Amino acid sequence: MSGMPDVASLLIVDDNPANLQLLVGLLLPQHHVRAAISGERALQLCDQGPLPDLIILDLMLSGMSGFEVLQRLKATPATAAIPVIIVSGLNDGEAEERGLALGAADFLAKPVRPNTTLARVQLQLELKAARVALQNRAAWLEDEVRRRIAENSLTQDASILALAHLSETRDPETGKHLRRTQGYVRALCDALHQHPRFEAYLSRDRIELMVKSAPLHDIGKVGIPDGILLKRGPLTASEWALMKTHSVMGWEAIDRAETEIAQPLPFLEIAKQIARHHHERWDGSGYPDGRRGHEIPIPARLMALADVFDALVSIRPYKQPFPIERATAIIEEGRGSHFDPDVVDAFHACWGHIVDIARDHADTAAEVQAHLERLRAHEAAPG
Known part of the structure; x- marks a missing residue:
């Protein structure tokens, strides 16, 4: 889709090495992937940059929970717009509802299914690219409006001065x-x-x-x-x-x-x-x-x-x-x-x-x- 990066940058956050290895192996052929084994490390990587295009976040982390990480990401202007797909083994729907309420873009249930995961990741990347394209278009339109207003103002000023100098x-x-x-x-x-x-x-x-x-x-x-x-x-x-x-x-x-x-x-x-x-x-x-x-x-x-x-x-x-x-x-x-x-x-x-x-x-x-x-x-x- 127009506006999508050639190779998207993903950040996977999970404290289970096996889960990390599974997701990295699944996504690495198509994307640039970084991994974090804790919420604290995920936030540190975001602070250091470059910012990822998408974050896959396990909710059941030891230490700082995935919910807290999600809250911190959405409360920080630099990371608030990054789509976050939350992952959880809980099947009662409560984790999904809470995560979506905190600003998550999508939800994956464990055990993750490869085709579903690839499709959800692709969808969120395309949606983000569409948002960026719309923002760029809106910014261009705002600049164009300002330019036209400035041109009209200059034309108006020139006309006024021409009339005034005619009087002169x-x-x-x-x-x-x-x-x-x-x-x-x-x-x-x-x-x-x-x-x-x-x-x-x-x-x-x-x-x-x-x-x-x-x-x-x-x-x-x-x-x-x-x-x-x-x-x-x-x-x-x-x-x-x-x-x-x-x-x-x-x-x-x-x-x-x-x-x-x-x-x-x-x-x-x-x-x-x-x-x-x-x-x-x-x-x-x-x-x-x-x-x-x-x-x-x-x-x-x-x-x-x-x-x-x-x-x-x-x-x-x-x-x-x-x-x-x-x-x-x-x-x-x-x-x-x-x-x-x-x-x-x-x-x-x-x-x-x-x-x-x-x-x-x-x-x-x-x-x-x-x-x-x-x-x-x-x-x-x-x-």
Whole structure:
């Protein structure tokens, strides 16, 4: 049978030399056979290895009984799966029942009959080979599932980053903004996942989805005209009104994608919440829907703080970065008006980590200027 060893390894345990000689002589032509004259020696051989494929165990041993040996074998992880055929001269059925209850695979009555013994040994070896084959198949399937999940996750990540970088090609903010805000969101999630108000929502899986979705928060800016995105100077009231539509346009783009694949994906639902609501304010004065307090989805509340903090501490073509301390004070000033108070508390709790992210991935003035020049060159290009 497929999966069976070419030559099986058997261990025969019997304290009667004549019985040992009979079984060894019967099985040796087809198998590799070792013998033990006591239960203690059998366990010692198993400890030393290599482990046998099958054990034939006499129950009526002097010293440690066969029942105790069987119990020890089944209680030890390394030997628990080895099939054990028990042998006994008792004919009242009690030994057989007790042995099978302790985990024996089969029972042979003395005096053993050669053909029966060979058939029972072969059957147990084939059954073991089938179990091993099934375990190997199950392990292969688990590995294949993990591989496919990993591939799907990578494809998903690549698609998200491609969309996010598409937004970057129209946005004065550089790609490091995506990396920084993604890091801030993870830090806030880690600080909040055991908070009584957040722990039910912030499972580890959902945290990963939020971090994965964060780069899509400004995807709607691809629909904003270059003249507004790249304007040198303040926006007019009508221009600002148009700029604010990027949150709804981002939500609509992701929603259409979700509709067309005809299968709800949790990360897309979170991405929609972030895209549409990350400019909402805790007091209801934000946009586009004027949501307030707990009406604002949790992912959007975290993204709101991450986005504002990054805007404060990052260099822009029209401003220098605020000092970390000043930006921190502005976040605190927004507690209960712009931001969820508990999210602000989480910000303070992981402040050191957030500052490290801001500094490790900071834009230089040269990088910002080069990015802006590329955008303006694109704006000026024909077509």
